[in-house]
Amino acid sequence: MDQKNAALLFVIRFLVCLIFVSSVVQAQLRPAFYLGSCFGAESIVRETVQNAVESNPETAAGLIRMHFHDCFVNGCDGSVLIDSTTGNQAEKDSFVNNPSLHGFEVIDAAKQALETKCPGIVSCADILAFAARDSVAALGGPRWPIRSGRRDGLVSRSSDVLSNIPAPTFNLQQLTQNFNNKGLSQEDMITLSGAHTIGVSHCSSFTNRLYNFNSTTQQDPLLDNDFANKLKAQCPNGNPNPNTVVEMDSLTPFLFDNSYYSDVRFGRGLFTSDEALITDPNTKQQVQANSAFTQFPWRFKFPLAMIRMSEIGVLTGQQGEIRKNCHVINS
Numbered sequence: 001m002d003q004k005n006a007a008l009l010f011v012i013r014f015l016v017c018l019i020f021v022s023s024v025v026q027a028q029l030r031p032a033f034y035l036g037s038c039f040g041a042e043s044i045v046r047e048t049v050q051n052a053v054e055s056n057p058e059t060a061a062g063l064i065r066m067h068f069h070d071c072f073v074n075g076c077d078g079s080v081l082i083d084s085t086t087g088n089q090a091e092k093d094s095f096v097n098n099p100s101l102h103g104f105e106v107i108d109a110a111k112q113a114l115e116t117k118c119p120g121i122v123s124c125a126d127i128l129a130f131a132a133r134d135s136v137a138a139l140g141g142p143r144w145p146i147r148s149g150r151r152d153g154l155v156s157r158s159s160d161v162l163s164n165i166p167a168p169t170f171n172l173q174q175l176t177q178n179f180n181n182k183g184l185s186q187e188d189m190i191t192l193s194g195a196h197t198i199g200v201s202h203c204s205s206f207t208n209r210l211y212n213f214n215s216t217t218q219q220d221p222l223l224d225n226d227f228a229n230k231l232k233a234q235c236p237n238g239n240p241n242p243n244t245v246v247e248m249d250s251l252t253p254f255l256f257d258n259s260y261y262s263d264v265r266f267g268r269g270l271f272t273s274d275e276a277l278i279t280d281p282n283t284k285q286q287v288q289a290n291s292a293f294t295q296f297p298w299r300f301k302f303p304l305a306m307i308r309m310s311e312i313g314v315l316t317g318q319q320g321e322i323r324k325n326c327h328v329i330n331s
């Protein structure tokens with residue numbers, strides 16, 4: 001082979017390699033995925049979320065929890081946004097999500113604005129990941145970069161929800177196992193539980209701790225007594241109003257800070273699963289560290305754990321689809 005041919009062969013091999021590598025790279029999440037295809041997509045979501053949270057700060061909690069519930073059931077593929085149809089009860093209609101999950105109208109507003117600007121480009125799964133991040137920032141929490149390029153899933157079954165979303169009655173071992181199943185560590189679980197620094201809960205998620213705790217004690221001994229009395233007044237024994245909601249962090253309910261960890265330390269964690277974080281010396285130590293007045297290290301750790309959560313089981317490349325309407329699978 002002469003030199004010219006060898007050089008040509010080299011160039012061809014190089015190009016083939018480049019095409020192969022770029023196709024592999026394309027099939028992964030990457031920063032600023034929409035830079036070329038829908039410039040300003042993330043800003044549109046951010047403005048939509050900021051407006052929504054400004055007019056109703058409760059919206060932020062809805063969106064953060066929605067992203068968590070999307071990611072833990074079939075990966076972060078926007079499946080939580082899909083409506084039920086005749087013959088298929090979707091994730092959002094599991095009792096775990098309905099009626100407590102909210103904020104869908106914010107995703108719709110962002111999607112609509114994006115479809116007007118660049119039709120068929122930005123996935124519902126990415127919009128939800130951006131919206132959760134922007135909700136944290138809108139309430140004074142940290143902000144972080146998100147790798148995007150998630151594609152929308154084609155499956156949403158309500159029967160998948162209960163077995164994948166941790167229950168508020170879980171103990172430390174069950175919580176750790178549940179997060180490990182999703183590729184997240186116990187430390188991630190402790191860090192992400194800090195999201196309970198905002199938002200509300202219905203009585204049914206914690207009345208197990210107030211009445212008939214077990215055969216020897218009525219009330220969970222890990223509960224602060226004043227806090228328990230307050231909860232009992234809001235959620236009376238027997239049939240509390242199913243619409244009553246209780247703030248999870250009554251001190252700063254609309255501030256995305258680290259006060260959750262002080263709540264947990266002092267017996268004001270709302271769920272068994274919150275108070276479970278102090279039932280082991282190692283996890284208790286983390287709770288204490290995260291409760292520091294300076295908000296560090298938690299404020300550093302939270303974004304990193306959110307990034308890991310937001311990349312669970314994502315669809316990329318040619319997988320799934322870009323839904324036109326977040327409520328329905330494209331026909």
Ligand code: HEM
Pocket residue numbers: 060061062064065068100101102166167168169170175189192193195196198199200201202203205271273
């Ligand atoms: C560690 C295991 C977790 C358990 C057992 C749990 C359980 C719950 C429960 C039972 C509620 C109240 C639902 C209701 O009755 O209305 C709730 C609310 C909430 N959860 Fe969690 N959660 C966990 C982790 C997380 C994570 C990882 C996040 C996000 C990163 C999160 C964010 C939220 C938010 C923001 C709310 C308030 C929702 C609202 O105000 O509408 N949770 N959680």
Ligand SMILES: *[C@@H]1O[C@H](CO)[C@@H](O)[C@H](O)[C@H]1NC(C)=O
Pocket residue numbers: 214215216217221
């Ligand atoms: C009831 O709960 C208390 C406090 O957690 C515990 O010490 C006790 O062993 C429990 N009793 C039974 C019968 O489970």
